[in-house]
Amino acid sequence: MSGATHSARGFWPVMGQAFLWAFLLAVGVVVLYPLLWMGLGGFKSNSQIFDQPFALPQSWSLENYFSAWRGVQGYMVSSLLVTLVSTVATVLISARAAYGLTRTAMPAKPLITAFVLGGMMLSPTVALVPLVRMLQSLGLYDTHWALIILYTAFRVPFTTFLIRAYMLDLPRDLDEAAMMDGASPGQIYRRIILPLCRPIIVSCVVLHILFAWNEYLFAMIFTNSPSVQTLPVGLTSMMSKHGTDFAQVFAAMTLSALPIVIIFFLTQRYFIRGLTEGMAK
C-alpha cells in the first residue's frame, strides 16, 4: 500500500524487496516454529523429546494425543459450558443494555452510560480479594456459575460499548417508522435493531469466546475440583501431575489451543472488526 513495491525495478529495489520478504519470513518462522514444536512434541516419545528436540517424530502415532484427550476431556467440557453460557449471557445482556442506552428515554442516561462503560477500566485483579468472600457466601465458590457470572459481569461493559457504538451509527428512520406503525420497543428491538446489529454481535461473540476460553485468573482462584475446572487450569494441574510425561503435556497443550486457533481462522473478518471498533472508537 505504501508504494514500496510499485517501483520494484532495477537492482536495489529488487534487493530491498528480497530483504523485506526474508524479514517477513524470518518473523513468520519465529512465530510458527514454537507452535509447531509443541504440536510435533505430542507425537514424539519422551526419550526423543530429550535426545532430539529438533527432529521430526519417529512415528506419527496418535497415542499421546488420545491419552491427552482422555486427560483434558473433562476440562474441555467445563470450558465449553462456561464459554457458551457466558457468551450468550454477555451478548444478550449487552445488546439489551445498548438498546436501552441508544433508543429509549431512560432517566439519568449519561450517568448510567458512564457507570456501565466505566466498568471497562476496572481490573479483575483488584476485585479478587473481595470476590472470594462474596462468592463463598453466595455458595458459588467452585461451581461453573462462579465463572459464568464473573465472565459475564466483567465483559458486559466492553461488549455494551461495542454494540452501543454500532447502534448509535444505525439510521433511526427504520425504528421511527416502526414506532409510527405501533410496534412496541420490544418488537423494534427484536425485529429491527438486533438483525441490523448482526455483524457487531458476531464480532462480540468471537471476542468473548476468545476471552472465556483462555481466562486463567478467575478460573484458578474460584474453582477447585477437577470436574469444575476449565482447560487453562486443568493444563497446569496436568502439568504438576504428569510433569515428566512431556509428550502427553505437549499433546494436551496442542489440543487446548487448537479449537481457538480454528475459530480465529474461520471468523477472522468479524474478529478484526471487533478489535478495530474496540480500539478506534
Next chain:
Amino acid sequence: MSLSADIGKSGVALGGPALGAGRGPRLRPLLSRLLALRWIAVALVLVGWFVYYPIVDNFFVSTTNQDIFTGEVTQVGLDNYRRLAEDPVVGRALWNNGAYAVLSIVFQVFAAFCLAAIVEGLSSERWRNFWRALYFVPSAISTTVTGLLFYFIYQPDIGILDGLLKALNLEHWSHVWLGDPQTAIYAIIAMSQWQGFGYSTLLFTIAIQKIPQELYDAARMDGAGPLRQLWSITFPLTREMTGMMIIVTVTGAFQVFNEVMVMTGGGPNNSSQVLGTWLYEQGFNQNDMGYAAAIGSVVFAVTMLTGILQLWYTRRRRVLA
C-alpha cells in the same frame, strides 16, 4: 427498501393498535421513562454487584487484617500500606511491571508499527492478509498454553533455545533462563512479546489502511522514497492509534498475571514477582487478605491513572477530529 417495507408490515401485524394505544410517549412520560430502565437493569445489577462493589470493598479490606479460615477481622488502619512501602518485593514487582511496560512499548508498539508498515507495503492483498493472520496466531492462544510452551523452550535439558544456541556455536550464552533471578523476568517478558506483537501489528495494519492512497501518490510524485513516506505520512497519520496502543499496553503490563504464574510463580527468590502474582501469593498462599487488598489498591491506582489518560486522550482526539 424492501427490508424497511417488510419490517413496517410485521410491525403493524404484531404491534396492533390495541397494544400501542396506551403507550403514547406523552401520556405517561415518567412511568415509561422509568420502564425503559428494564433494558439495562440486568447489566446494571451485574456490573454494580460483581465489578464495582468488590473494588470498593477492596479498600475496606485493605484497612483490616483478616484470616479467611477463622473469619477474624481486625481494623489496622493504614498499616498494610505502611508495610507496602517497606516491602522490597513490592519494589521489585513495580520494577518488573515497569520493565514489562517499557519493553512491551518497544516491541508491541514501535516494532509492531514497523512490521505493519512493511506488511502493508506488499502489493499483493493475499500476502498482506496472510502475514497479518499468521503473526496473530499466538495472540489467540491462551497465555497458559504459551507460558507452559516457553517454560519448556527455556528448559536447559529439553528446551530448544539452548539447543539453538548450541547449533549456532553460541553455547556460552546458554543459560537456565527461568532459574536465574537475573534473567527470569526478562525471559517471561520475551515470551509475552512473541505472543502479543501480532495483535498490535494487526491493529496497525488497519490504521494504515485508512490512510488515503492519494497522499502516497503525491509523495511519490515529489520524489519521496519509501522510508521518507513512512516517516512523513504513515507515522504521523497513525499517531492516534500509537497513542492508544501505548496506553493500552501500559494498562496491560500492570495487570500481568498468567504468564508469570505459569512460568515461574514469581520465583526464583521473588525475582520475577509482579503486582498480580505478589497479591496472589500474599492473599491465597499466606492468607493475608488485608495485605493482598492493599497490593490490589496499587494496581487500582495505576490502572485508574492510565484509564483516565485514555479517556482524556480519546476526548481530545474527538474534539480535534
